[in-house]
Amino acid sequence: MFDNLKTRVAAIGVLVVLSAWALWPRDTTTRTRGADGAYRDTVVRQINLKRGLDLQGGIHLALELDESRGRVPNCSDAIDRALRVIRTRIDEFGVAEPLVQKEGACRIVVELPGISDPGRAKDIVQRSAFLEFQMTDKQGLFRAALPAIDRALAAAGVTEAGIGRRVAGAADSARGAQAGAPASALEDLLGGARPADTAQGRRDTTRADSLGSTLGGTLSTLLFAGQMDGEFLVAEEKFVAVDAMLRHPAAERLVPRGIVWRWGVEPESRGARSYRRLYALEQRPIMTGEELVDAQARLDPIYNQAVVDFQLSRRGGRIFERETGRHVGDNMAIVLDGRVQSQPPVIRSQIGSRGQIELGSASLQEAQDLALVLKAGALPAPLQIVEERTVGPTLGADSIRDGIIAGVVGVALVVLLVIGYYRLSGVLAVAALGLYVLFTLGGLAALGATLTLPGIAGFALSITIAVDANVLIFERLREELEHGKSVRLAVDAGFKMAMNAIVDSNVAMVLTAALLFQFGTGPVKGFAVTLILGVAASMVTAIFVTRTFFLLYMSRRQLQTLSI
Amino acid sequence: MIRIFANANYDFIAYRKWAYGLTALIVVPGMLLMAARGVNYSIEFTGGALVQVRDTAGTMDIGGVRDALTEGGLPGAEITEFGGTSEFVIRARLEAQAGVGEAAAQATAAQVDSALSRAYGHGFLIARVEAVGPKVGGELRSRALLAVLMSFVAVLAYLALRFEWRFGLAAVLATAHDIITTLAFISYMDLEVSLVVVSAILTVVGYSLNDTIVIFDRTRENLHKYKREDLAGILNRSVNETLPRTIITNSTSLAALIALLVFGGPVIRPFAWVMAFGVFTGTFSSIYIAAPVLLLIERRWPGQDARGVKARVMPAGHGGAPPPTADAKPPRVPTP
Numbered sequence A: 001m002f003d004n005l006k007t008r009v010a011a012i013g014v015l016v017v018l019s020a021w022a023l024w025p026r027d028t029t030t031r032t033r034g035a036d037g038a039y040r041d042t043v044v045r046q047i048n049l050k051r052g053l054d055l056q057g058g059i060h061l062a063l064e065l066d067e068s069r070g071r072v073p074n075c076s077d078a079i080d081r082a083l084r085v086i087r088t089r090i091d092e093f094g095v096a097e098p099l100v101q102k103e104g105a106c107r108i109v110v111e112l113p114g115i116s117d118p119g120r121a122k123d124i125v126q127r128s129a130f131l132e133f134q135m136t137d138k139q140g141l142f143r144a145a146l147p148a149i150d151r152a153l154a155a156a157g158v159t160e161a162g163i164g165r166r167v168a169g170a171a172d173s174a175r176g177a178q179a180g181a182p183a184s185a186l187e188d189l190l191g192g193a194r195p196a197d198t199a200q201g202r203r204d205t206t207r208a209d210s211l212g213s214t215l216g217g218t219l220s221t222l223l224f225a226g227q228m229d230g231e232f233l234v235a236e237e238k239f240v241a242v243d244a245m246l247r248h249p250a251a252e253r254l255v256p257r258g259i260v261w262r263w264g265v266e267p268e269s270r271g272a273r274s275y276r277r278l279y280a281l282e283q284r285p286i287m288t289g290e291e292l293v294d295a296q297a298r299l300d301p302i303y304n305q306a307v308v309d310f311q312l313s314r315r316g317g318r319i320f321e322r323e324t325g326r327h328v329g330d331n332m333a334i335v336l337d338g339r340v341q342s343q344p345p346v347i348r349s350q351i352g353s354r355g356q357i358e359l360g361s362a363s364l365q366e367a368q369d370l371a372l373v374l375k376a377g378a379l380p381a382p383l384q385i386v387e388e389r390t391v392g393p394t395l396g397a398d399s400i401r402d403g404i405i406a407g408v409v410g411v412a413l414v415v416l417l418v419i420g421y422y423r424l425s426g427v428l429a430v431a432a433l434g435l436y437v438l439f440t441l442g443g444l445a446a447l448g449a450t451l452t453l454p455g456i457a458g459f460a461l462s463i464t465i466a467v468d469a470n471v472l473i474f475e476r477l478r479e480e481l482e483h484g485k486s487v488r489l490a491v492d493a494g495f496k497m498a499m500n501a502i503v504d505s506n507v508a509m510v511l512t513a514a515l516l517f518q519f520g521t522g523p524v525k526g527f528a529v530t531l532i533l534g535v536a537a538s539m540v541t542a543i544f545v546t547r548t549f550f551l552l553y554m555s556r557r558q559l560q561t562l563s564i
Numbered sequence B: 001m002i003r004i005f006a007n008a009n010y011d012f013i014a015y016r017k018w019a020y021g022l023t024a025l026i027v028v029p030g031m032l033l034m035a036a037r038g039v040n041y042s043i044e045f046t047g048g049a050l051v052q053v054r055d056t057a058g059t060m061d062i063g064g065v066r067d068a069l070t071e072g073g074l075p076g077a078e079i080t081e082f083g084g085t086s087e088f089v090i091r092a093r094l095e096a097q098a099g100v101g102e103a104a105a106q107a108t109a110a111q112v113d114s115a116l117s118r119a120y121g122h123g124f125l126i127a128r129v130e131a132v133g134p135k136v137g138g139e140l141r142s143r144a145l146l147a148v149l150m151s152f153v154a155v156l157a158y159l160a161l162r163f164e165w166r167f168g169l170a171a172v173l174a175t176a177h178d179i180i181t182t183l184a185f186i187s188y189m190d191l192e193v194s195l196v197v198v199s200a201i202l203t204v205v206g207y208s209l210n211d212t213i214v215i216f217d218r219t220r221e222n223l224h225k226y227k228r229e230d231l232a233g234i235l236n237r238s239v240n241e242t243l244p245r246t247i248i249t250n251s252t253s254l255a256a257l258i259a260l261l262v263f264g265g266p267v268i269r270p271f272a273w274v275m276a277f278g279v280f281t282g283t284f285s286s287i288y289i290a291a292p293v294l295l296l297i298e299r300r301w302p303g304q305d306a307r308g309v310k311a312r313v314m315p316a317g318h319g320g321a322p323p324p325t326a327d328a329k330p331p332r333v334p335t336p
Helices: A005-023 A075-093 A118-126 A141-155 A160-179 A185-189 A198-205 A210-214 A236-247 A249-254 A314-326 A364-376 A393-447 A453-482 A487-519 A522-555 B013-037 B062-071 B104-120 B134-162 B165-189 B195-225 B231-241 B243-263 B269-300 B308-313
Strands: A026-033 A039-046 A058-065 A099-103 A107-113 A131-135 A223-225 A231-235 A259-263 A268-270 A273-282 A292-300 A305-312 A332-336 A339-341 A354-358 A383-391 B048-055 B078-081 B087-093 B124-132
Touching (some): A058 A118, A075 A099, A075 A107, A075 A118, A131 A273, A141 A249, A141 A259, A141 A273, A160 A236, A231 A236, A236 A249, A259 A339, A273 A339, A305 A314, A305 A364, A314 A354, A383 B104, A393 A453, A393 A522, A393 B124, A453 A487, A453 A522, A453 B195, A453 B243, A453 B269, A487 A522, A487 B134, A487 B195, A522 B195, B013 B165, B013 B231, B062 B104, B104 B124, B124 B134, B134 B165, B195 B231, B195 B243, B195 B269, B231 B243, B231 B269
Antiparallel strands (some): A058 A107, A099 A107, A131 A332, A223 A231, A259 A273, A305 A354, B078 B087
C-alpha cells in the first residue's frame, strides 16, 4: 500500500494537515459569572491544549459525606444529590472549564482552574443547598412593566449591542491586566490563553440583531412568551445580553415590587435553536427546603405518567396546606440555589404534608432528577473535604517557564547528539522528529488532553524514545552496510530488522504508561497520556516518516556511500 | 562516520559475579538506611497537610517559621526551603496521631495559615496547599503498589507471548532489581516518595524493559543465526552488538534528563533525579542482570523450547521457523 513513494509523501502530508488543524487556534467562548452575579462571555483565541491545575493554578477538591454525626445508609444516592447541587453552584460561581464528577461510589471530585480565592470556593461547595417553592407571576405584573423597562433602558442608552460591548470590553481589560508579561509564542503553544484581538472578540460576542435595534423595545424584543403566565423564552445567544439588561440599574428599579426574575436551570432546544427560560416569580416563597423530609419519583400506573411524591415535616405540612389552598390552579416554581428546576407544575388541589408533583409527559428520568433536587434541599449529611490541592497562579507560571526552558534545552541537546553522531542521517531523523513533535501535540489537542508539568516531562522523555527508534534503525543500518550490502539493500534491511525491537520495547512502555494512567491522579495521568501518545507517534515517525525521508533522499541519486 | 563500541567484544557474562557484588553493595546499605530512617512518604501517602509559602516581605527564615508554627500548636511540622530562600514548604503529617478524622488535614492546613498570619501578617503568599485525609492517603498508597505489581504481571504476560516465559521472567527480575536499587537511591538522596516519584519509578520500569527487550530481541535473532553457539556466548554477542545503541540512546535520555534536572524547577526535580538514576540502573540491569539471569534460568530449567518455541512466535519477516536440523544442539536431558 505504501510502496509508492508518492503515496507515502501524501500520507505524511495528510497527517501533518490533520495535526496542524487540531492545533490551529480557535475561538472559544467561556461563560463565567462574576462576584456581582452578572454573566460574562469572554472570547479567546487559543490552542486547544488545556493547562492542568499545576500549570495555571487552581483548586482540586475531593469531597465525601461527613458521617461523624450519624451514618448515611445509601451514600451513593446521597452523593448523587450532592453532585447535582454542587454542579449548579459551581455554575453560579463562574469558573471557566470546571470539573465536577463522581469518583467511585461515595466521592465527588471538583476541579476549578484559575481560582484565586480557594476559601470562597470551598465555602460554596460545602454550603448546604437552598430550596424554595415560589408561585409564578400569575397576574403578569412583570409583563406589564416591560414597556416601562424598555423605555428606561432606551433612555439610559442601553442597546443590546452596547451591553454586549461593555461586557466584552470589561472582560478583555481584565484579561489584559491578568496577562501581565507578554506571552511568548511558546507559552501560546502550550495553551496560554491570550485575548483575541479586540475587533474579533467584539464581533463574536455582540453580533447585533437587526430586529432588536430597529423595532425599539430593547428588552421586550428579546423575550418570547412562554406557556404560562410569568414564563418567557430567551434565545440562548441573547441570554447574556438579557441578563445584563435586567441587572441594569435603570431596569432593576422598574421590576414590580414583590416580583423577582429567575433563570431556568438548563437551556432547551426547539428545532435548531436553543432557548433559556426566564421566570417572573412572586418574591415570597410559600415553602423552603428546610421543611422537606423526603421525595421519591415513580410512575403512576393509572395515568401512566411520572410523578414525584414528597413529604414535608408536620410544621411545613400545615403551612403548605394553607398556602396551596390559596393557589389551586396556579403554577409553582421549584427554585434551587436561585435557579428554577424543571417547568413549574400546576397545583391541582390543597397539599398537606404529603404532596405529589405530576409531570405530565415527562419521563421517569426527569422525575427522578426532580426528586433528587427536592431531596438535595435537605442534604442527609454535610460534605467534608478529604483531599485538597491548591496551586497558586505564580507557582503555575514558574512551572510553565521552567518546563519550557528544560524542554527546549533537552531537545537541543538531543538534536546536537543525533546530528553530531549520525551526520546527514541524523538530519533526516531530526526532521522526522520535528514532525513527531507536531503529531504528538496535534494528538493531544485532538484528544482534548490536559497538559501538566509531569506531562511536559513525559513529552521530553518520549522524544528520547523517538530518538531510540531511530538509533535502533541506524545502528542496524550500519551493521548491514558493514556486511557489504549496497546502500539501498542496507536501508531496507535496517528498517526491517529494527522493527521487532522497536515494536516490542514500545509496547512494554505503553503497558506501564497505561497502568500509570489507571492509578494516577491529575498530573500523573497527564504524564501517562503524553507518554502513550508520544510512544505511538514515535513509532509512526521512526518506521514510516524517517524511512520515507531516506527513500526520498535516495530516489534522486545513485548512492555508493551513505552519510550515517 | 563516528562509531563507538563498534564490533565490541567484551565478555560481559564472565563478570556477572562482580556485577552481583556491585548491586549488593548499592542495595544492602540502602535498604538498611531505609529500615533505620523509614520511607520518607509524602503527605499524599500518609495523610496530612503541605503548605508552600512565598515570603513577600523578606522577613521569613526557617527558624522564624518554626517558632511561629510551634506557637501555633504545630511543633512537629517539617520546614524546608523550596528553590531559593524566599519560599518554604511546611509539612505536617497525620500519621502520629491515631483516630484523626478525614477533615483533620484541612484543619491542619488552616492552622498553618493562621499561625503564619499571626507572626508575619500579610508578608507572605500561599503558593500551594495540599491537604490529604488519612483514608485517601492509604488508598493512594495501595493503588501505587498495585500499579507496580500489575506492571510486572502485564510485562511478564507480554514477554511470554512475544518471546518465551524464561525471557519474561528474566526481564521481570531485572526490573525488580531496578526498583530495589532505585529505592536504595531514593533512600541515599533522602527523596520524598510522592505520587510523582512513584510515576518516575514506573517510568524507570518502562525504560529498563525497553533496554532489556532490545537485547533479548537480538538474542532471539542470534539464537537462530548461530545454532552451535552456547547461550552464554550468544548473550555476550547480543549485548556487544547492541552496545552502540545502548550507549547512544542512554546518552540522549540522560541529556534530556539533565536538562530537566538543571532547568526543570524544584517541582519536577525529584522526578528527574529518579529517572536519571533509573537510566543507569536500567542499562546496567539489562546487561548484567537480565542476561545472566536468563542464563541461570536456562541452566536451572533447560529445555529445547528455549530455542524451538521462539521460532514459532517469530514473525514471518524473519524467514519463518527452520525445522530442527542436525546442527541444532541435541536436547539436554532434564534433571529430575
